[in-house]
Amino acid sequence: MIQEKILELVKYGLTTGLVDKEDEVYTINRLLELFKVDDIEDETFEKAADLPDWTQDEAESRLEDILSDMMSYAYDNGLMSENSIVYRDLFDTKIMGCLVSPPSAIRAEFNRLYKEESPLAATDYFYKLSCDSNYIRRQRIKKDLKWTTDTEFGTLDITINLSKPEKDPKAIAAAKNAKQSAYPKCQLCKENEGYAGRVNHPARQNHRIIPVTINNSDWFFQYSPYVYYNEHCIVFNSKHTPMKIERATFGKLLDFVTQFPHYFVGSNADLPIVGGSILSHDHFQGGHYTFAMAKAPIEKELIFKGFEDVKAGIVKWPMSVIRIKAADKERLIELADRILCAWRGYTDEEAFIFAETDGEPHNTITPIARKRGGDFELDLVLRNNITTEEHPLGVYHPHAHLHHIKKENIGLIEVMGLAVLPARLKGEMAELKDAILTGKDLRSTKTLESHADWAEGFMKKYDKIDETNIDGIINEEIGLVFNEVLKCAGVYKCTKEGREAFERFVGYVNK
Incomplete structure (x- = not known):
């Protein structure tokens, strides 16, 4: 059985383009070694040769069953210590790693497509590879429940995330008892590429990353393994350094959309509660998708002194968003930095906005960049993470009566209008x-x-x-x-009082 499954998997690789025809024998031999099998019988080769070719869709639909049979064999023959989701994920990633070309080959093809065809062709290639390698687990993602809801602010996207498997009790116990390692330092670090994984860290033999230079600094580009929207990508610092929203952040975001104008990119905030789940490694999220917030119109136009050439306005959105737009990136960076610096130190007691309490800072920004026609656009979402006895998880956070549906942080993806x-x-x-x-x-x-x-x-x-x-x-x-x-x-509510308070902040920036 395992001989047949090895040939089926290689056929999957050839059909999807993961495996070049010249690497067919080499890939078969890698899989034989992995499963500790010495050979493949002639009749097995003959039987496989008689099977009809597969389409891309047929290959995709067969992968899950092929891998499932292979892992059952691995467990029955002592190659897998436990037949549970964590151990199966570790082993099937090792299997798929045998089919994926080394980073140098993938980066070379990405760069060739970027230069000779287009940025779109390059990302199309890389996204398909990330799916075909099973790094993005398409069959699991199909299980996510998705729908839309129309509101006064536009059509919101809703998803119930079912694709990320829960750990079984044995794996939780094993992870607790496992030796703690600082390699890789986190799940975003570049050292994850090709890493075998362990019970407390996912396997990544089928994972590839693309180097990008943004704002004269070294970063990498990859896709999220559990995509929440089309081509959900992650752009991360080459160094394991904490999240920080600063002037350079705006330059990096705008530089990325200059290189990949069909993508948006944004950053979670850099403070707890209003930030993302990983604050220890500087990173952005982007993708080939238009969220409800990007479609939302300007509710009120604004003029910032000294920046009359930059279009600006308050966005009609439940959260507090200033949109600025110009053809000149440097002008946007200058204005965004001015707004950020003003917001960091801004207090308005009447509106319950406090820059800090007891030395703890509360104000920050969630920024999102995109290219729209010939202009660059930045959405600056004002955030504040203050807590009170009444709202111990955050005043500007889902309130207690909503926790039965959503209690977790409101990060970048939710800010833009997609509920996870x-x-x-x-x-x-x-x-x-x-x-x-x-x-x-x-x-x-x-x-x-x-x-x-x-x-x-x-x-x-x-x-x-x-x-x-x-x-x-x-x-x-x-x-x-x-x-x-x-x-x-939203720090400023969509009420007369809320909008008056919002404009007080704009006036403060103009001072």
Whole structure:
């Protein structure tokens, strides 16, 4: 069986372009070594040769089953110590690593396509390779639940993330007992490329990264293994250095979209609560996608003194966004830096904006860059991470009555209008759906009770809720909760008082 599966996997590699025809025998032999098999019988080769060719789609659909059979063989023959998701992920990555060309070859092809064809051709090649190598696990990502919800601010994207597997108890125990290593220092470091992994760090033999120079500094470009939107990429510093929003950040973002004008790129903020999940390694996120925030219009035009040549305005968005636009990148960098420096030190007690308390800074910015026609555009999202007794997780953070749906940080992706919701909601919404349809007490279980106030509130809005419309209703209402989440995260609310306070800050910048 394993001989047949090796030939099937190599056929997958040849079909997708991962394996060059001249490397076919070499790849077969690498896989034989991995599975500790000495040879392949002639009749097995003959049987494989008689099979019809596959299309790209057929190859994609077969990969999961091929790898599953290979891992079952590996466990049965003592090549895998545990037959669980963590150990299977470590081993199937090792398998796929046998099919992926070395970094030098991939970088050379990327650079050739960039120079001879276009930046789009280069990223198309690299994204397809990242998918075909199973670094981006397409079959898992298909399990994510996705839909949209229309709001007064535009169409929000909603996803329940089911693609990232949960660790099993044995793997958690093994990770706890495993020797702690500082190599790689984190999951973003360049040392991950080709790394075998361990129970407390993912395998990356099938992972490749592309060097990029932005703003005269050395960075790398890769894709996120669990893409939340089209061509979700990560751009990360070559050095393991903490996140920092500063003048140079704007230069790096704008330099990246100069080189890859079909992508947007943005940075999480550099403070806890309002920042991303990894603050220890400076990085950006981007991709080939247009979020609702990018489509949102200017609500009020602004003029910044000394920058009359730069178009500016407050964006019609639940979070507090200043959009600046110009053909000259340097003018945008100058103005963005002025706004950032002003915001870092800005306090407005009436609006409950405090630059710092007890020496702890609270103000920062989430910046996003894009190219629009001949102009460069920066969206500067004002953030503040102050906490109070009433809101211990953050005043400008999802408030407690929304935690049953979204409790986690509002990072760059959410800021732009895509909700990344926890996997627990799939089961919880199924339980809620059953309770609503059967008339069950909405406070009869702990799970139902957490959603009861919300459900009782939205049920009043509908004349009829039954099997034909309940899924759409629940999805719609989850989307509306995310809309409220974004309103919570806005430092200036979309009210008369909020906009007056927002303009006070603009006046402060102009002073």
